[in-house]
Amino acid sequence: MGPVNNQKRLFLPDAISIYVQFVIIGSILYGVCYVWKTLNSERRLSGFAVATLAEEGLGPKESYLKDSNKTIAAGLKSNSGPFQIITGTGPKLVLQNRFADELRNRSELDFNEAFRKDFFAHYPGFDGFRASLDNPTLIPSTLRIKMTQSLGLVTNHLVDEATAALHELYGENREWHSIAVKQHNLNFIARLSSRVFLGRPICRNEKWIEIAKNHTVSGYITDWPAVDSFLAARDLRAQPFFLRRIKHYFMPHNKNIRKDCSLKLSPPLLLTRTPERHYADAKQIINTEVERRKIRAQIILASGGKPAKVSDAIGWMVEMAGGKEVDYVAAQLSLTVASIxxxxxALTSALLDLVTYPEIIPSLRQEIIEALSTGGWSKQALFKMKLMDSFLKESQRLHPVRSAVWLQRSYAKLLMISFDSLVMVRMIYHGPIWLIYDANTISxxxxxxxxxxxxxxxxxxxPVGARLMVAGGFRDPKIYENPDKFDAHRFFKLREENPNGAYQYVSTSGxxxxxxxxxxxxxxxxxxxxxxxIALAHMILKYDWKLDQEDTMPKFFQNETAHMTNPGMKLMMRRRTEEIDLDLKVDPDLIDVKE
Ligand code: HEM
Structure with a gap:
């Protein structure tokens, strides 16, 4: 009798142990399922025309990656009903604007799930996106219920923060000088938003402000800061799906958002992640504050007092969670992703409009003075700034974050921008290309x-599983007279004719x-x-602004369907003497506000 072979086999050679065989076969099966599932989700939707820039010799996916807006515009022109575009993560339906009202409250449609695939929430480093997807109702309901109820209270805190931040960030220089305006604005908005999300002293904690900015808005394209987590997602979308799982470890923006998120071996030989740096640092800052508040509340209660009304999102979220386990750190990071x-x-676009149409500045200054002269800062004073409201809405109409067409009034030079400077910001891989705006842009x-x-x-x-978007009517000549003209008074006039609130900055419509x-x-x-x-009132009354004629770079860029102001853009500014005192004289915690 020959030797007995005790080694059991599956399909692989005897020399490989049964456990290793299980692992190999399991991995192959997982790989096949993954490829099958992904291929299925990337398959075109049957029954819907596919938009393509055929006249430029491009296939559907190349068309979208090269110029998403032109592709959508082409689809809208040749289809009277819904059609599909083929994006880096599969097909999406585009619906004509007439469907907006019909779809707006349909419970069959999910907002968060539309982003899960595009923003790689399951990949390391995308914690901010993951937090909002994993807990989709906490933040919207906290904002809708608690924050909206507390806007009066919040106003004083925002004014207090604006006063301090403006002085530190934009300075007191009374000579004309040039600044990289978006980077200043980013710091300014990070301070204001953090005041509302986390209160004092965290909003002035440099480490937190760096986290708030970097988690959503850091990274570099050549020398220009840009939105890292958005760029990391964009880079991944441009990769073939079967390479993403490996390639993301080596891609620059993905590496940035994963900083300190290194792989390490821990027993029993499992690969685990060290905590993400932003998350770990944020946790330390936020938990210390939560503890500080608990102790303060206990002391007040013990002495028979009543803790003050909550004026920031930490407190609101605790109230909304009602004792349920919530990751407040992830929630705060998610808030910064959504807002900053x-x-x-919006602030940078508005400043650009201000310097492009400076004739509006005196009327805006006058309105601010009148709104504040009778009772100072309050929710009502902000409501009285109706021209400012109209100016902001017109700015959004022409430059919505999701899309815009830049009216090139004072920028004849931009048209001569050299091919080289476009190449400089051309994306690595075959990803999208930054463009200056053209009239084909669709919102x-x-x-x-x-x-x-x-x-x-x-x-x-x-069909179930389809992802969709709706085209806007921002520049529809049937709705807006002279739709390509910037008219700061447009919504002011419409509001006077229709006093039902429909034309306010915060109103939405189909x-x-x-x-x-x-x-x-x-x-x-x-x-x-x-x-x-509040930011603009301070900026307009305390400073003069004008275009920097030396700065000939494009003012806006396009990245798939999103549009953004150029992070390197410069404007000229100088300190002026404000006609009225804008600064709060009392600590906002001591001002009694009736909501
Ligand atoms: C000018 C600034 C802002 C613009 C233009 C803007 C724009 C948008 C847009 C277009 C959406 C998608 C809505 C839809 O698809 O129907 C959205 C959703 C959202 N935004 Fe904003 N946003 C701004 C500021 C903020 C701020 C300051 C916060 C937080 C305080 C915030 C929190 C959110 C949240 C949580 C959602 C998701 C809503 C949900 O899940 O139902 N946004 N925003």
Whole structure:
């Protein structure tokens, strides 16, 4: 009898132990399932035309990656009903603007799920995106219920912070000088937002401000700071899906957002992640503050007093969570992702409009003076700034974060921008290319995923699993007279003719949804409006602004369907003497506000 072979086999050679065979076969099966699942989700949707820039010899995916807006514009021109575009993460439906109202409150459509795939929430480093996806209702409901109720209280805190931050960030220089305006604005908005999210002293803690900015808005394209987590996601989308899982370890923006997130071996030989740096640092700062507050509240209660009314998001979230286990650190990071980038963009676009149309400055100054002269800062004073409201809405109409067409009034030089400077900011890989704005730009919003089948009024069936977006009517000549003209008074006049609140900055409608529309419309827009009005009131009364004629770089860039102001853009400014005193004389915690 020969030797007995005790080694059991599956399909692999005897020499490989049964356990290793299980691992190998399991991995192969996992790989096959992953490829099958992904291929399935990237398959085109049957029954919907595919938009493509065929006249430029491009296929659907190349068309979208080269110029998403032109591709969408082409689709809208040649289709009267919904059609699909082929993005880096598979097909998406584009619906004509007439469907916006019909879809706005459909419970079959999910907002968060629309982003899960595009923002790689399951990859290391994308913690900010993951936090909002994992707990989709806490933040919107905290903002909708608690923050909106406390806007009066918040106003004084924002004014207090604006006064301190403006002096530190923009300075007192009375000579004309040039500044990289977006970077200043980013710091300014990070300070204001952090005051509302975390209160004092954290909003002035340099480490926290760095986290708040870097988690959403850091990184570099050549020498220009940009939005790291957004760029990391964008780079990944441009990769073939089967390489993403490996390549993300080596891609620059992905490496940045994963900083300190190194792999290490721990028993029993499992690969684990060390905590993400932003998260670990934020946890230390926020937990210390939560402890400090608990102790203060205990002392006040013990002495028979009543703790003060909560005026920031830490307190509101605790109240909303009602004792449930919540990761407040992840929630704070998620708030910064949702708010700081968009509000910085809005402020920077508004300043650009201000220097491009300086004739509006005297009227804005006059309105601020009148609004504040009868009772100082309050929610009501902000409401009285109706021209400012209209100016902000017009700025958003022409430059929504999700899209815009830049009216090149004073920028003839831009048209001569050299090919070289575009190449300088051309994206690595075959990813999207930054562009200066052109008239083909189309605004899209209302990103949703179909969770249950939806039949539209025209009979079109939206299949389960499809992701969709709706085209806006921001420049529709049937809705807006001279739609390409910047008219700071446009919404002021419309508001006078229709006093139903429809034309306020924070109102959304089926054609103009810079803040989205329907049950997922931006719940932070009321805060954004207050922040922007307070910031601009200070900036307009305390400083003169003008274009920097030396700065010939493009003012806006396009990245897929998102649009952003140039992070390197420069403006000229100098300190002036304000007509009225804008600064609070009393600690906002001591001002009694009736909401
Ligand atoms: C000017 C600044 C801002 C703009 C232009 C903006 C724009 C938007 C847009 C377009 C959406 C999608 C809505 C939809 O698809 O219907 C959205 C959602 C959201 N925004 Fe904003 N936003 C701004 C500021 C803020 C701020 C300051 C916060 C936080 C305080 C915030 C928190 C959110 C949240 C949590 C959502 C998700 C809502 C949900 O899940 O239902 N945003 N925003």
């Amino acid at each position: 980038h968009a509000t910085t963009e 899209v919003s209302m990103n949703r995923k179909v969770m249950r089948r939806v039949t539209l009024s025209d009979g079109t069936v939206l 054609d103009m949804f810079g803040f989205g529309h329907g049950n997922h419309a931006c719940p932070g827009r009321f805060l954004a409006s207050s922040e922007l009005k």
